[in-house]
Amino acid sequence: MSASPVTLAWGAATDVGRRRSLNEDAYLAAPPLFLVADGMGGHQAGEIASATVIDEFTALVGRASLTVEDVQQAFSVARDRVDALPDDAGAGAGTTLAGVALADVAGKAHWLTVNLGDSRTYRLSGGRLQQVSVDHSVVQELIDAGQLDAASAARDARRNVITRAIGAGSRSEPDFWLLPVAAGDRILVCSDGLPTELPDDRVAEVLRDEAEPQAAAERLVREAVAAGGRDNVTAVVVDALRVAAPVLDEVEGDTLPRVRS
Template sequence: MIYEICTQTDTGLARDNNEDAVAFDPLTNLCILADGMGGYNAGEIASGMAAAFIKSEMGRWLSQAGKHANAKEVRRAMEICVENANHSIFNAANSNPQYTGMGTTLVVGVFQDGRLMLGHIGDSRCYRLRGNEFQQITKDHSLLQEQIDAGLITPEQALTSLNKNLVTRALGVEDTVMVEVNEHRVEAGDIYLMCSDGLSDMVDDAAVAGILLGSASLEQKAKQLVVAANEAGGRDNISVLLAQAKQASVKRGFLSRMLGK
């Protein structure tokens, strides 16, 4: 399996600065998206630290471990890397008064052959388009999601709730944090979308799926998603990362070609 990956990030129409950070390493298929927490000081510092730290540390481990690392090893490496990133952000917040209370959401994924190891904290999301089925494959760590799980409100009521941005878990806010990590099977043709809530709060799933099902290139689709969020109001920073899985072509040997096999 090979992967095409592209990113887009935009300040949106209502903010002066961009507190999102998005990054990927094409050599290891490591993907990272972070959204500096609204209402916290220096959210852009927290998201930038998270993306840079995890890209450097997790990318280095993946390069050294090679393609032979099993799922358990990748999961553990991701947990350790996120824990170290949390300590780095938490310590920076506590040693610099202007950074006090800063934090960030996180989505981090490692694509290896037909497997995605996916970790997340907070309400930044990952979706998967498989065929015509568009599905959210992360579950928000948020007050709103807890209310839905408890049966206090319906998913439809959640769309208009005033509690959309109250996360129950974030990177860098406390001295420890639990990253939720899940393994997913990847099929050729899958498109994975990581995004900040600047997209998911502004554009509904059907409209997002419609863009991803279109005939545009992957990079054009990423741009179209940002445009759609801005056309809907652009009330927050907008960041997207798209990864598409494709079946690697197998080169036949010289003898096989000669024999027509």
């Protein structure tokens, strides 16, 4: 795409929460990228890791669209940069990464969704909220194995233990999905501090109620902090206002096409 066929509006908000002294979340909200990274490691190390990853992706801002290869290359360089952090500035730290990029597939606009860790990407379409990303976490593996239900997972002591990350000794690869962009789509990218405090039905209600993406992001963060704020909370909301080119038909049912994992 020489020029993006999608007209976007977006907003973002972040808060340290009520129990942490440092905000280790970082985000990028600038076309064609909308990302959240949730650092871990403490003593500012997590903050450095998340900021390092977002800094690498910032170099892609301003392009009309990206490919899977573009995102994979930026991811690989970001991971190497996190692994190379010095002992006094983030060594051993890690971070999640989640979000979307605008992609061109055969001339048609798609959301290219990337995920590593337990930050999340949702899509609100036709008034219905769907989690696109799949958490890389111990409790998600137990849910997938039929050993834990969603209600129990929300209370499980292992809910913050992730199985993939950038850094922290991990060389894991992210998952990618491609979804056709439709006018009216609303994408939410968030750190796990948001779904920890707000159930999906409340998240959906806020996204439906707030017409402006900035107002929606701010309200989600505000409500998550008021509900407990046990972690940093970040939300990026992006709307597809208009799509100039036709898009592919929606994927039948709830199965989303996974590019690779």
